Amino acid sequence: MLAALWLTCIVSSCEKAENLYSNYRAYFRYNPVSAKPNLHRACTSLGEFCSITYPVGANKYVIDSPSSSVDDYITPTALEGYHNFRLGVGGGLIVGLPIIPNMMEAESKIVCYDLCCSNCHINNSTYKHLTLGVAGTANCPSCQRNYDLNNQGFITEGAPGRSLYRYYVSYYPPSQTLTINNN
Numbered sequence: 001m002l003a004a005l006w007l008t009c010i011v012s013s014c015e016k017a018e019n020l021y022s023n024y025r026a027y028f029r030y031n032p033v034s035a036k037p038n039l040h041r042a043c044t045s046l047g048e049f050c051s052i053t054y055p056v057g058a059n060k061y062v063i064d065s066p067s068s069s070v071d072d073y074i075t076p077t078a079l080e081g082y083h084n085f086r087l088g089v090g091g092g093l094i095v096g097l098p099i100i101p102n103m104m105e106a107e108s109k110i111v112c113y114d115l116c117c118s119n120c121h122i123n124n125s126t127y128k129h130l131t132l133g134v135a136g137t138a139n140c141p142s143c144q145r146n147y148d149l150n151n152q153g154f155i156t157e158g159a160p161g162r163s164l165y166r167y168y169v170s171y172y173p174p175s176q177t178l179t180i181n182n183n
Contacts, residue, residue: 020152022114022165022182026088028052031177036072038065042096043110043171043178047136049096049149051115053129054087066132089165090116090127093180094138098150112180113153114165119143122162130164138164 092115117140145158153164
Protein backbone atom coordinates (compact mmCIF):
# COMPACT_ATOMS: atom_id res chain seq x y z
CA MET A 1 0.00 0.00 0.00
CA LEU A 2 2.78 2.43 0.92
CA ALA A 3 4.68 1.57 -2.27
CA ALA A 4 1.57 2.25 -4.40
CA LEU A 5 1.08 5.64 -2.71
CA TRP A 6 4.75 6.53 -3.24
CA LEU A 7 4.57 5.51 -6.93
CA THR A 8 1.40 7.59 -7.42
CA CYS A 9 3.11 10.66 -5.94
CA ILE A 10 6.14 10.25 -8.22
CA VAL A 11 4.02 9.80 -11.36
CA SER A 12 1.76 12.78 -10.59
CA SER A 13 4.72 15.05 -9.81
CA CYS A 14 6.45 14.07 -13.07
CA GLU A 15 3.41 15.01 -15.14
CA LYS A 16 3.67 18.64 -14.08
CA ALA A 17 7.42 18.91 -14.63
CA GLU A 18 8.58 21.01 -17.54
CA ASN A 19 11.48 19.80 -19.64
CA LEU A 20 14.40 22.19 -20.01
CA TYR A 21 14.67 21.46 -23.75
CA SER A 22 11.85 21.47 -26.27
CA ASN A 23 10.74 18.39 -28.21
CA TYR A 24 10.27 20.51 -31.35
CA ARG A 25 12.77 20.29 -34.18
CA ALA A 26 15.32 23.00 -34.82
CA TYR A 27 18.46 22.98 -36.92
CA PHE A 28 20.87 25.73 -37.91
CA ARG A 29 24.62 25.71 -38.51
CA TYR A 30 26.93 28.53 -39.46
CA ASN A 31 30.62 29.31 -39.61
CA PRO A 32 32.63 31.48 -39.33
CA VAL A 33 30.55 33.27 -36.73
CA SER A 34 33.00 36.20 -36.75
CA ALA A 35 31.81 37.07 -40.29
CA LYS A 36 28.45 38.21 -38.90
CA PRO A 37 28.92 40.87 -36.16
CA ASN A 38 25.47 40.43 -34.56
CA LEU A 39 25.90 36.67 -34.29
CA HIS A 40 29.51 36.98 -33.11
CA ARG A 41 28.53 39.41 -30.34
CA ALA A 42 25.72 37.09 -29.22
CA CYS A 43 28.12 34.12 -29.05
CA THR A 44 30.96 35.89 -27.26
CA SER A 45 29.53 38.73 -25.09
CA LEU A 46 27.64 38.19 -21.84
CA GLY A 47 24.07 39.45 -21.96
CA GLU A 48 23.98 39.83 -25.77
CA PHE A 49 21.27 38.13 -27.84
CA CYS A 50 20.24 38.12 -31.48
CA SER A 51 17.40 36.66 -33.51
CA ILE A 52 17.77 34.49 -36.60
CA THR A 53 14.85 34.47 -39.04
CA TYR A 54 14.16 33.52 -42.64
CA PRO A 55 11.44 35.96 -43.78
CA VAL A 56 9.07 34.74 -46.48
CA GLY A 57 10.27 35.83 -49.90
CA ALA A 58 13.58 37.21 -48.60
CA ASN A 59 15.72 34.23 -49.72
CA LYS A 60 18.19 34.92 -46.92
CA TYR A 61 18.57 34.51 -43.19
CA VAL A 62 18.35 37.74 -41.21
CA ILE A 63 20.35 38.14 -38.00
CA ASP A 64 18.98 41.01 -35.95
CA SER A 65 20.24 42.36 -32.64
CA PRO A 66 18.61 44.97 -30.41
CA SER A 67 22.08 46.44 -29.70
CA SER A 68 22.79 47.08 -33.40
CA SER A 69 21.04 49.21 -35.99
CA VAL A 70 22.35 47.03 -38.83
CA ASP A 71 21.12 43.53 -39.67
CA ASP A 72 23.40 40.74 -40.89
CA TYR A 73 22.36 38.48 -43.77
CA ILE A 74 23.27 34.91 -44.67
CA THR A 75 22.54 33.70 -48.17
CA PRO A 76 21.35 30.08 -48.14
CA THR A 77 23.53 27.45 -49.73
CA ALA A 78 22.86 23.94 -50.98
CA LEU A 79 23.85 22.73 -47.50
CA GLU A 80 20.78 24.35 -45.94
CA GLY A 81 18.51 22.58 -48.40
CA TYR A 82 20.25 19.26 -47.83
CA HIS A 83 20.11 19.46 -44.05
CA ASN A 84 16.56 20.80 -44.04
CA PHE A 85 17.41 23.79 -41.84
CA ARG A 86 14.51 24.43 -39.49
CA LEU A 87 14.29 27.53 -37.35
CA GLY A 88 12.15 26.10 -34.57
CA VAL A 89 8.39 26.24 -34.17
CA GLY A 90 7.67 29.71 -35.46
CA GLY A 91 10.45 30.24 -38.01
CA GLY A 92 12.91 32.06 -35.77
CA LEU A 93 15.53 31.50 -33.10
CA ILE A 94 17.12 33.56 -30.34
CA VAL A 95 20.81 32.93 -29.64
CA GLY A 96 22.95 34.47 -26.92
CA LEU A 97 25.26 34.20 -23.96
CA PRO A 98 23.34 34.74 -20.70
CA ILE A 99 24.77 36.64 -17.77
CA ILE A 100 23.48 34.00 -15.34
CA PRO A 101 24.97 30.49 -15.79
CA ASN A 102 22.73 27.43 -15.66
CA MET A 103 22.31 25.82 -12.29
CA MET A 104 25.32 23.70 -11.29
CA GLU A 105 27.61 25.36 -13.89
CA ALA A 106 30.46 27.73 -13.14
CA GLU A 107 30.26 29.76 -16.34
CA SER A 108 27.63 30.73 -18.88
CA LYS A 109 27.21 28.77 -22.08
CA ILE A 110 25.39 29.82 -25.24
CA VAL A 111 21.64 29.26 -25.19
CA CYS A 112 19.04 29.08 -27.94
CA TYR A 113 15.33 29.80 -27.56
CA ASP A 114 12.50 29.81 -30.05
CA LEU A 115 11.51 33.27 -31.26
CA CYS A 116 7.88 32.12 -31.04
CA CYS A 117 6.02 32.87 -27.78
CA SER A 118 5.60 29.44 -26.19
CA ASN A 119 2.43 30.45 -24.32
CA CYS A 120 0.65 31.85 -27.39
CA HIS A 121 1.67 28.69 -29.23
CA ILE A 122 0.38 26.35 -26.50
CA ASN A 123 -2.78 28.28 -25.59
CA ASN A 124 -3.89 29.61 -28.97
CA SER A 125 -1.94 27.58 -31.56
CA THR A 126 -0.53 30.85 -32.93
CA TYR A 127 3.03 31.78 -33.88
CA LYS A 128 3.71 35.17 -32.35
CA HIS A 129 7.30 36.40 -32.72
CA LEU A 130 8.86 37.96 -29.67
CA THR A 131 10.48 41.39 -29.66
CA LEU A 132 14.02 41.39 -28.25
CA GLY A 133 15.01 44.04 -25.72
CA VAL A 134 18.49 45.45 -25.11
CA ALA A 135 18.70 44.14 -21.53
CA GLY A 136 18.37 40.43 -22.39
CA THR A 137 14.60 40.41 -22.41
CA ALA A 138 11.98 39.32 -24.90
CA ASN A 139 8.40 40.56 -25.04
CA CYS A 140 5.33 39.06 -26.66
CA PRO A 141 3.21 41.85 -28.15
CA SER A 142 0.18 39.53 -28.15
CA CYS A 143 -0.03 38.13 -24.59
CA GLN A 144 2.11 40.88 -22.98
CA ARG A 145 4.46 38.43 -21.24
CA ASN A 146 8.10 39.41 -20.73
CA TYR A 147 10.77 36.72 -20.71
CA ASP A 148 14.26 36.84 -19.17
CA LEU A 149 16.76 35.49 -21.70
CA ASN A 150 19.53 35.69 -19.10
CA ASN A 151 17.63 33.36 -16.76
CA GLN A 152 16.45 30.30 -18.76
CA GLY A 153 13.64 32.13 -20.58
CA PHE A 154 11.45 32.41 -17.50
CA ILE A 155 8.49 34.80 -17.42
CA THR A 156 9.29 38.00 -15.53
CA GLU A 157 6.11 39.94 -16.24
CA GLY A 158 2.60 39.00 -17.27
CA ALA A 159 0.39 35.99 -16.68
CA PRO A 160 2.01 32.80 -15.36
CA GLY A 161 2.85 30.17 -17.94
CA ARG A 162 5.58 28.20 -19.58
CA SER A 163 9.13 29.47 -20.11
CA LEU A 164 10.44 29.81 -23.67
CA TYR A 165 11.09 26.74 -25.82
CA ARG A 166 14.78 25.95 -25.60
CA TYR A 167 17.02 24.07 -28.05
CA TYR A 168 20.38 22.33 -27.88
CA VAL A 169 23.17 24.58 -29.10
CA SER A 170 26.95 24.44 -29.27
CA TYR A 171 29.62 26.92 -30.23
CA TYR A 172 33.11 25.74 -31.06
CA PRO A 173 35.43 28.81 -30.89
CA PRO A 174 38.46 27.43 -32.80
CA SER A 175 36.41 26.93 -35.97
CA GLN A 176 33.84 29.58 -35.00
CA THR A 177 31.02 27.12 -35.70
CA LEU A 178 27.58 27.60 -34.19
CA THR A 179 25.31 24.55 -34.35
CA ILE A 180 21.71 24.35 -33.17
CA ASN A 181 20.46 20.78 -33.34
CA ASN A 182 17.23 19.63 -31.75
CA ASN A 183 16.15 16.74 -33.97
